Amino acid sequence: MTTSTPPGISRATLSNPADLIASLPYLLGFRPEESLVLLGHRVPGTTIGLMLRADLPPRELQAQQAEALIPRFDDPEHNGVTAVIVGGSADEHGPPHRTLAAELERCLARHNLRLFHGLWTPEVERGAPWSCYRDPDCCGVLPDPRETVLAAATTEAGFVVFRSREELAAVLEPRSPEAIARRAALLESAPEPLCGPGRSASDVLDAAVTELRAAFLRHRRGEGPPDDDQAVRLAHALMLTPIRDACLALAVPPHTSLTREAEEVWLTLVRELPPPHRAEAALYLGYTALMRGEGALAGMALANAVEADPEHLVAQLLQTAWNIGTDPVKLTGLADLSTAADLGLSPPPEPGKEEPGAGRRSGPPRG
Structure with a gap:
């Protein structure tokens, strides 16, 4: 399943890989699991453009998935992509899903797009390890996603972040x-x-x-x-x-x-x-x-x-x-x-009452 999220609020430029990965729940609206997340970089600079999330494919469908997703960034507004793979376990050779990362880079090159970062983490949680596919020395642990700059910005704007995509769909x-x-x-x-x-x-x-x-x-x-x-x-x-x-x-x-x-x-x-x-x-x-x-x-x-x-x-x-x-x-x-x-569709506030919704929204109504 693919999720695209055009940015609707002013967002900080995310150049630090750890902060970028930790900010994914606030960019997508939910915490991704077993996912491929592609973040387009708009021209000029590194402003985030189109974002896509897809379930991790089986090995035999990795090239097909890359061919399906990468062309959507082939337009004058984008000059490259950061790819984040969430899920799996690293081994002595590095992060998992290396063939998928290679397929993405090959497909980007065919469309004259740059791979800014190829990143991996097993989960988007505080203290989880992360690493790069290109540079073995590019690695670390994630900060608390709730303490990122983007978390503060999206919370202030009234956004709600769900634990999973399924929770959001519910x-x-x-x-x-x-x-x-x-x-x-x-x-x-x-x-x-x-x-x-x-x-x-x-x-x-x-x-x-x-x-x-x-x-x-x-x-x-x-x-x-x-x-x-x-x-x-x-x-x-x-x-x-x-x-x-x-x-x-x-x-x-x-x-x-x-x-x-x-x-x-x-x-x-x-x-x-x-x-x-x-x-x-x-x-x-x-x-x-x-x-x-x-x-x-x-x-x-x-x-x-x-x-x-x-x-x-x-x-x-x-x-x-x-x-x-x-x-x-x-x-x-x-x-x-x-x-x-x-x-005159917008109903006025009731007399003597504060304008509704003036505070921060805690979440969508469920009842």
């Missing part, structure tokens, strides 16, 4: 499969709840905005997930094109309290809505996470959207952009800020 799973089944049946059998006799398109849009604002207020008050009727109305509301435009606009600018709040609302709805309606919430979650630089979550959310609705063109577009490591700045045009403002 936050997108339905809260209640039984509730999903009930709502799927209701959506299939019931007429659209926002429509009715004598209602104009403007009336329907107003009703949709009301439903979405109510969802935000329930989240702010900590009232838990929507009930069946609320979920069905929200499913229809999210399908309206002006609502989609406004919801995408809530992702810009990133790193605001409203952006973090919106990300949590979309995550709740991904877990509460059945397909194909779930695709809309997953799209908004993916776009918001992408704008904030949470690439692993963005990739999983966009895959969730395409799985829920394989014909969803916007989700397909964003998934393709994520796959090739497109700079999020180039995707801000999807956010129609004027539509969000015209609809």
Whole structure:
């Protein structure tokens, strides 16, 4: 499985191999295990560009994996790659997976790309050994990942780091499969709840905005997930094109309290809505996470959207952009800020209460 993470926040230049390896959980959003991680170096300098994570392949597929991954860095923005292999045990000849490291270097050379570092560690933990494939004297032990400069920067920005990729994926799973089944049946059998006799398109849009604002207020008050009727109305509301435009606009600018709040609302709805309606919430979650630089979550959310609705063109577009490591700045045009403002979608704080989300986010909602 591949994870790409275009950087969405200002990150320190990582020139020290030990710090670079220790920072991987904060770059990816989870602690990699038995993984190959490729970090592209942008031109000019050593700013991190596209990042890819893949499971370590069996020996017979190592060349094939290199051929599949390296061409994605063959563009004017990248001049080389740092490769980090996580897993296995060293022996008297050096770190393991040496044939994979050699295949990566050969493939990079064919694409006129430089291998800045070829690094190995058995695990990304404090005190774990690390070494280089090229230089036997380039080695040491890892610092505590929680004490790196990047850890401080990403924590301050509200990022959450998971123990594993599986733990991250679990936050997108339905809260209640039984509730999903009930709502799927209701959506299939019931007429659209926002429509009715004598209602104009403007009336329907107003009703949709009301439903979405109510969802935000329930989240702010900590009232838990929507009930069946609320979920069905929200499913229809999210399908309206002006609502989609406004919801995408809530992702810009990133790193605001409203952006973090919106990300949590979309995550709740991904877990509460059945397909194909779930695709809309997953799209908004993916776009918001992408704008904030949470690439692993963005990739999983966009895959969730395409799985829920394989014909969803916007989700397909964003998934393709994520796959090739497109700079999020180039995707801000999807956010129609004027539509969000015209609809007044952002609900105001309740009287007498501090603006929600002003503090650091502790983690995605799970309940």
